[in-house]
Amino acid sequence: MARKPPVLLALVAVLALGAAPARAETTTLRLEGPTSVAEGSPGAPRLRVVASRIVRGSGEASATIEVADGDPSDLRTTLGRVVLPAGHFSVTIPLPLVDDDVVEPAKQLVLRIVDPSPGAAVAPEPLTMTVHDDDYEFAVPEVTVREDAGTVVLPLRRGDATRADMTSLRVIGGSADGLSPVGAPVPLPAGDTAPTATLAVANDAVWHGDRRTVLLLNHRRGPAAGIVVHVIDDDPRWTAPWIAPRATFHVGNTLPLRRQLRFAASCDKACLLTADLRLDPGIAGALHVERVVAERSVRLAAGARRSVDLRLDRRALKRLRARGRAAARLVVVASDEHGHDRTVIEHVTLVP
Ligand SMILES: [Ca+2]
Ligand SMILES: [Ca+2]
Ligand SMILES: [Ca+2]
Incomplete structure (x- = not known):
């Protein structure tokens, strides 16, 4: 077979290219x-x-x-x-x-x-x-602290602490007494995957029993959004009626439901008089409020007479007014500087 000259091959190639459709x-x-x-x-x-x-x-x-x-x-x-x-x-x-x-x-x-x-x-x-991630939660479900510890540290955890954030707490169960400041901002600093919220624990000299408070992280959901704080009362419970101060006060069987409940009291010797108003647990449960709706402590010199003003929680007052009447107990504890105390309980009905 005769060989095609190179020039002809090149010409064939150029013609073939020219015949192809234009590429998009x-x-x-x-x-x-x-x-x-x-x-x-x-x-x-x-x-x-x-x-x-x-x-x-x-x-x-x-x-x-x-x-x-x-x-x-x-x-x-x-x-x-x-x-x-x-x-x-x-x-x-x-x-x-x-x-x-x-x-x-x-x-x-x-x-x-x-x-x-x-x-x-x-x-x-x-x-x-x-x-x-923007989530954080309590690292433990509950903490226990003695009343004289001064503070209670609530451990939190974050999976991603790239950015600083802020949270706050609120009380959703038990007694709010003795822990402060519950509503204050809790900083979650950048870089800290184990931040803490610290609350002050009131250290009094009165025996009132251990307290349990349920706290919730605002705007958080899920089981780890809450924590139970147990505060162990470190004060001795004395039951020496012949030593303890005796409080004298008078309230009627019915108390008008106002923001402020006032009554006069005195002690036969110098005392710390603590009064609180407690709703029946059933009522408290139905109202979703603390069992203790008002609390006040006053110091009284021997024989001196003073008025005791109990201020009701606004939310409790509103709900109680909506309810009409409610059974309650006024618990008055008179204690001396050594912790000897005497408790008097009056059953009252709160009426509008
Ligand atoms: Ca997440
Ligand atoms: Ca989230
Ligand atoms: Ca105490």
């Missing part, structure tokens, strides 16, 4: 978005699919966004096909995150764009995001 311009789709996001932040982070050139003609370009690495259950949406209409340069889609109550470390989420439509290509670089 390829649009490359790229995924853009924030590299740091946080659950619980207002507004969802936004992803952007950007084309290397405006999508032309009557067609459109599309591709699929998928999770390449990380936990897809952190997303409140299922990713999928994104369509860039003709004439567009980019399209934006929200990426809502699951805001759970689970304390967890910061996590990595890697997204990528795959499966381009014909005529389009996808940039290979994935989008790597750090998903920060």
Whole structure:
């Protein structure tokens, strides 16, 4: 067979190229978005699919966004096909995150764009995001402290302490007496995954029995949002009626339901007189208020007469007024400096 000269071969190649259809311009789709996001932040982070050139003609370009690495259950949406209409340069889609109550470390989420439509290509670089956690909780379900400890430290924990945060506590059960300041802000410093809330414990010299207080982290949910604080009364309980001071006071069988309940009292010797008003447990339960709705302590010189003002908790007063009448007990304890005490209980009915 005769060999074709090299010049002819080159000519054939040029003609073949010229006969091929013109290649369409390829649009490359790229995924853009924030590299740091946080659950619980207002507004969802936004992803952007950007084309290397405006999508032309009557067609459109599309591709699929998928999770390449990380936990897809952190997303409140299922990713999928994104369509860039003709004439567009980019399209934006929200990426809502699951805001759970689970304390967890910061996590990595890697997204990528795959499966381009014909005529389009996808940039290979994935989008790597750090998903920060916004949750915190108590590290233990309960703590016990003696009354003379001065303070009680409530341990908290965070899985991701990248950012500083702030919380506060409220009393949801038991006695609020003796712990303070319950409503004050509790800082959660950046970098501290084991912050603490510290409350002062009142150290009195009167025996009143151990106290139990249930505290809740405001705006938190889940079982670890609460903690039980037991305060052990370290004062001796004396039952020496021949030594203890004797309080004299008078209240009627019915007490008008006012913010302030007032009665006069005296002691036969110098005393600390503590009066509290307690609702029947059933009523207290139905009202969801503390069992003790008012408490006051006054110091009395021997034989001196003083008025004792019991101020009712506003919320308790409101609920009691709505109820009409309620049975209660006025508990008056007179104690001396050595802790000898005598308790007198009066059953009363609170009337509007
Ligand atoms: Ca959360
Ligand atoms: Ca979480
Ligand atoms: Ca005490």
